[in-house]
Amino acid sequence: MNTREKIVAALEASKGDYISGEELAESIGVSRNSIWKAIKTLKEQGYNIEAVTNKGYKLSVESDIISGQGISIHLKDKSLADCIEIYEELGSTNDLARKYLFIEASHRTDESDKRCHIIIAREQTGGRGHNKSTFASPKGGIYMSIVLPAENISADNVSGHVGESVKKAVKDMTGIEPVSEKNNAIYMDYEKICGILTEVLSDYETGSISDYIIGIGIRYEILEGKSDKSEVTRNKLIAEIINRIL
Numbered sequence: 001m002n003t004r005e006k007i008v009a010a011l012e013a014s015k016g017d018y019i020s021g022e023e024l025a026e027s028i029g030v031s032r033n034s035i036w037k038a039i040k041t042l043k044e045q046g047y048n049i050e051a052v053t054n055k056g057y058k059l060s061v062e063s064d065i066i067s068g069q070g071i072s073i074h075l076k077d078k079s080l081a082d083c084i085e086i087y088e089e090l091g092s093t094n095d096l097a098r099k100y101l102f103i104e105a106s107h108r109t110d111e112s113d114k115r116c117h118i119i120i121a122r123e124q125t126g127g128r129g130h131n132k133s134t135f136a137s138p139k140g141g142i143y144m145s146i147v148l149p150a151e152n153i154s155a156d157n158v159s160g161h162v163g164e165s166v167k168k169a170v171k172d173m174t175g176i177e178p179v180s181e182k183n184n185a186i187y188m189d190y191e192k193i194c195g196i197l198t199e200v201l202s203d204y205e206t207g208s209i210s211d212y213i214i215g216i217g218i219r220y221e222i223l224e225g226k227s228d229k230s231e232v233t234r235n236k237l238i239a240e241i242i243n244r245i246l
Contacts, residue, residue, distance in 0.1 A: 001069075003030055004038045009069035011049065011059035012235075020056035064233045066122055066142070074239030080246065083116035091126035093119045093145035094199055094215040101147065101201050101211055117147040118242065127217060128197060130183045135195055135217050142218040142234055146245060150209045159184050159198050162214050165244035166194055173237050174227035193223045216241065 001009065006028045010019060025032045039057055043049055048060035072081035090096055097119050121144075124137030137143050153161065163184040170186070170193070171177045178188045186194035197215035202208060224232055 003028060003034060004042060005067075005069060007035065007038050007042065008047070008067055009072075011047075011057065012067070012070045012073055015059045015063070016061040018050075018052065018055040018058045022056075024057070064235070066120060066234050066238065070233075070235030071239045071242075074236050074243075076243045077246070080116065080118070080242060084118045084120065087119070087121045089123045089125060090119075090121040090143075092124055092128055092215075093121050093143050094128065094197060094213050095126070097145040097147050097213045097215075098199065098201065101213070118144065120144045120238065124217075128215075129195055130197060135197075137217060141220050142216070142238060144216050144238065144241075146214045146216070146242070148212040148214060148245075150211060153212065158212050158214070159196065162196055162198065162216070162245055166196065166216060166218075166241055169237060169240035169244055170194075170223065172240060173232050174223065176226060188223065188226055191222055191226075192219065194218045214245070 007024060010024055010027065021032050021035050024035050028035070035057075039049055039051065046065055048063040050058045050060065052058075066086060068081060068084050068086055071084060072078060075081060087096075097117055100117050100119075120142070121137075123139045123141075124135070124143045127135035127137035127143060129135040148158070163180050163186065167178050167180060167186060170188075174188075176188060178186045178193065180186050184196040184198075185192055186196070195215075195217045197217075199213040199215070200209045201211040201213070203210065218237070220234055220237070
């Protein structure tokens with residue numbers, strides 16, 4: 001992690017409480033001036049950070065920018081944080097996941113070499129749904145792809161498992177039970193809040209599936225507007241979905 005990422009990790013860990021610049025500088029191993037410059041950049045990027053003389057810095061509990069540091073705090077398996085890649089903008093998280101799998105497969109010497117991939121974008125310009133339909137993916141939503149090796153999950157239960165995992169995570173976060181309909185789309189009060197697109201990487205000759213790519217697109221602002229729970233955040237919801245699926 002670079003200095004800014006380390007600061008975000010420290011602020012997320014003490015979210016809502018002040019942490020002194022001196023403490024940050026000592027724990028990260030940089031100067032107080034470097035901390036100040038990094039905080040300034042983070043504020044410009046949209047982080048709601050309060051700075052008070054003799055108290056230090058505090059990340060507002062309302063701050064909700066998707067970050068690896070913000071997600072990892074809520075992961076049950078902390079090692080999964082190393083599998084997460086976050087992008088400001090992508091065409092499609094599923095497309096990038098597929099690209100990674102092709103590259104990995106060409107260099108793999110053993111099945112145990114398989115790597116975990118969790119790709120997240122704050123915006124998609126080419127989000128896809130079923131039957132090549134377009135999935136609108138503006139800023140503010142959650143767009144992620146999780147790569148699941150075929151041996152880790154029952155082939156006849158992939159979509160059902162993912163759909164139930166997302167629904168349970170949403171219910172735990174909001175207190176509202178969503179429903180799923182055709183193609184595993186998830187609704188809340190008749191409004192679509194989530195689309196799920198499952199794709200596979202398979203052997204053309206044998207038809208055997210090696211990996212599943214699970215694409216999940218969440219219209220977070222709709223979901224947030226229907227919940228009266230203040231602890232609903234993008235980072236926590238992403239982590240809960242990962243916890244349940246994996």
